[in-house]
Amino acid sequence: MAFDGCFVTGTDTGVGKTLVSAALLHTLARQHRRVVGMKPVAAGLVQRDGEWVAEDVLALRAASTVAVPAVLDNPVALPDALAPHLAAARAGRAVTVAELVAAHAALRDLADVVVVEGAGGWRVPLNERETLADLALAIGAPVVLVVGLRLGCLNHALLSAEAIRADGLHLAGWVANTLDADMACRDENIETLRRWLPAPLLGTVPWHPQTPDARQIVLDLPDTWR
Template identity: 50%
Template sequence: MAAAYFVTGTDTEIGKTTIAAGLLHAARAKGLSTAAAKPVASGCEDTADGLRNGDALALLGECSLPLTYEEVNPLAFAPAIAPHLAAREAGIQLDVDTLAGPVRRVLAKGADFSLVEGAGGWRVPLAGSANLSDLPIALGLPVILVVGVRLGCINHAVLTAEAIQRDGLRLAGWVANVVDPHTSRLEENLATLAERLPAPCLGRVPHLAEASPAAVASHLDLALLGTFIPR
């Protein structure tokens, strides 16, 4: 049974891609086929092959299906700024229809486990009054929330979970990514998150010296997402 999820975070720079790549690696380790999409990315480097984003390349590296870079990341912008601003400067209308088409084509490939990674947090603006959160709504995808564990994360996590539910989507699970290993009362904060978030914790990822997909995957339990994931 194929399953697909939208990956969002409590903020930008909290390891969303690191966790997404770990989730894909964990799925591959269980014998599942994998695919991923990062429909829009800013902060891309100009290479001989065109603009390339490090996060999108990390996801592509964990896809078992033969996807091209352009399939994973159809909209790539050079400036390391908010995607809607980068798109505006490039003269591109960044709306849900523009993003949804390429994502649907990736999902249609039928991988056992597919991830669609957002940019930043839940309410990242698109053109006009639209938000990136409108994309998983349009696609009907359950959500995996990456919580960057540091001071203030409880508020960010609970507000994000409330927004996801208010938008009519299911929070399928969350991952505690300890971005600040010196967080005061770490255990108490993690316990509070577990009490307040209405979904299972898929894993607690410590601050790793080398956060490779394999290293991250060792701290994750995909079986908590549903019975289709083999233990």
């Protein structure tokens, strides 16, 4: 089966999923003509050019090679920066896996590759019954795990990988993103994860005082993705 996309999750919120997703889009665009990013649920909007939109969504659109309707690349946009089910409840908006899967299916008709960025970590609730893991399972795409390098990352990464595999999905690789400039034994932590995680390290993002340019991040993607 030809490669047509992946699902990006993280060990927590704020670990660099958007940055890595954008880097994936830039890298994949060298091999695939039409690549597009998708943020199924964005919580926390800002006003840009008269439009309320999430910064994550803008970053993914900037890294995509095709423009698509907003209802497809960000079907659920919620004003408050909260967990999706809480932000949706506050907005009086129901969110279901079915509607997100439908938007993803429409995107696949418009692009060769769709990079889906989750929200928070792997098991974040969407409603009272479903989580983002259910969305990833419904899409069935290989998973990329973004590991935020800071104290506690080993446990978070190993548990996330365990959950992804337990849910029956393929962990295709992981990216190490340095969040703490003064992290003790950073390289040793990366080496520990290389030994323990059942997937290859796709790239390491060094610490930067500002958000780095996603185009400059070097990723070593599986040959089957080319």
